Amino acid sequence: MVNKKHNISDELLAAYMDGNTTLEETQMVLDAVAENAELRELMQLSIKVDEELKGKELCLKPSTIRTLPMLKRAAKNTVDNLCAIKCEGYALRSLGIDVSDEMLEQEAKKHNWLREDGMPLHNMGFLSGLYNSYTTRRFYRSLDDIAKALKAGKVTITVIDNTELNLLPLQARRQDIKSGYNPNHAIVIKSLDLKAKIIELFDPGSSDTPKTYPLDIFSEAWNDSANYLVTITNHANYEPQPQNLSDVKLEEELIELREAIAENAHEIWAQAHKQEGWTYGPKRDDEMKIDPNMRPYPLLPESVKKDYRRMAISTIKLVKKSGWDLVKRK
C-alpha cells in the first residue's frame, strides 16, 4: 500500500523523470521511492525501458493527414461485388429512368469502372452520368448534408463498413483503430431524423425493406469511407465543391514543382488549341478562333497563371491526400 503522503501521480513522476519538478517535488518523489517498493520497481523499469530504446528512432507524433479512400472498393466483402451498381440502378429507376442492373453492370465493365473486387469509391456515380443525371461525389459530408440532399429530393448513396452496423460505437472505433478503415458496402439512405437520431438505410442488393439504425452506430460505420456521399438527381443544380485539402502541407521542393506543372498544363492546352486552329490575338474571338492566352506561359497575365498554379498545387495535394507520396529520385 502506498503511503498517502508519498502518493506519487503519473504526472508528477513523469515530470520528475523529465527534470520538470521543483526541489520540493523532487524530494517528495525520492522519499516515495525510498518508502515504496512498487515505485522503486517502476522507476527501475522506467530507466530500463529508456536504456532499451536508446538509439532507436522513436517518434510519437502522428501525421495528421487522413487519406481519402478514393480507390477503396465498395462491395469488397459482400456476396457479389455489385452493391454500388445496384444502388445506382435503384437511384436511376427512382428518377424514372428505365434501366436494369444488368445493363449497368455491362456498362461498368465496359468502362472499367467495376473491378473484380468491387467498385472504387471514386467511380461511383459515373454510371448515373451516362443517363444524364446530375451526380456529386463528395468526401467529408455531414449528417446535415445528408438531410439537405434528401430534402432536395436527391437519391443519396453512401459507403459504410457494414460490419460496424452490428457493433456498438466504441467497439466499432476499436475495430478501426486496430484494423484500419474498411469502407466495404454501398447503401441507399432513405430517410434521416436528426431529432430522433435515427437513419433509415436501404440495401437494394439484399433486402426489400429499409432498416432503421441509431445515428451513432451509422456514424461510426460511415466514418470508414471518410463520410463519402454520392447524390443523384435529375435537376440541374451543379455546385462545384473541390476537395478540402487544407490539411495537406507540401515540402518546399514540391511547391517549386507547382510552377513546372502549371507551365506544362498551359503547353498542353495551347497545343490542343493550336491543332484546332486557334491563334493569338489581343482580344478573344470565338468565330475567328483568336485567344489572348495563345502565347508562352511567362507572357500570360498573372490572373491566368494563378489559375494554373491553383490547379497544379491542388493536384499535388490531392495525390498526397489520396495516400501517395511523390518521392524525388536521387
Added chain:
Amino acid sequence: MTDLEIVKALIDGDETISRQFFFENCRPLFVSIIKIVFPYSVDYDEFVNEFYIYLMENDAARLRQFEGRSSIYQWLKTVALRFALWLRSKGRVIDTRSQEPLYPKEQSSYEESGKHAKMDVEALLGKMKNKRQAYVIRRHLIDDISESALAVELGVKVSNMYNIKKRAMTALTKVAMKDLYQYGK
C-alpha cells in the same frame, strides 16, 4: 502536433491519429514495456486494446490527466508501465491509479521543509559520478535557474536541454536507489 494536441485528438476519438499513435508510433515503447514487465509472452494487440480502454474509460478520465508537465513519451511510459505492472499482479490495483489529483500542492508539508529537501538532494548530488549532470540538477532545482539560462551556461542549445535534464534525473534516481539499497532509509 504538440503533445497536448495529440492527447486532445486521442480524447476526441480521432481514429486515424489513435491508430497511428497506438499501433505505429508507440509500438517500440509498448513492445519494450511488454518485454521488460512480463515474464511470459503477451500479445501486443491485446495489451494495447486493454490499455486503450483504460485510458479512454469514463470519458477518457485517465488521458485527461495529462497536463503537459512532461513529454508525452515520459507520461505514457509511466502510465503504461504502471498499467502493465497492475495487469501482471492480476488485479491488484496500485493506489496511484486513482483519478484524484495526486499532488495537492496546498496540503503538502514539503513546501515547509524546503531546507531539509535541499540537504537531501544535495547529499545525493555529491554522490553522483558525472559532475556535469549533478551541476545541471543543482543549478536547475536548487538555484532555480531557467532552462534557457542553463543552456547558455552549458553552451548547448535549449532544445538539447530536455535530454540533458532527463539523463541527469535518471542518474540522480540511480544514485538514490543505490544509496537506499546500501544504507536503507
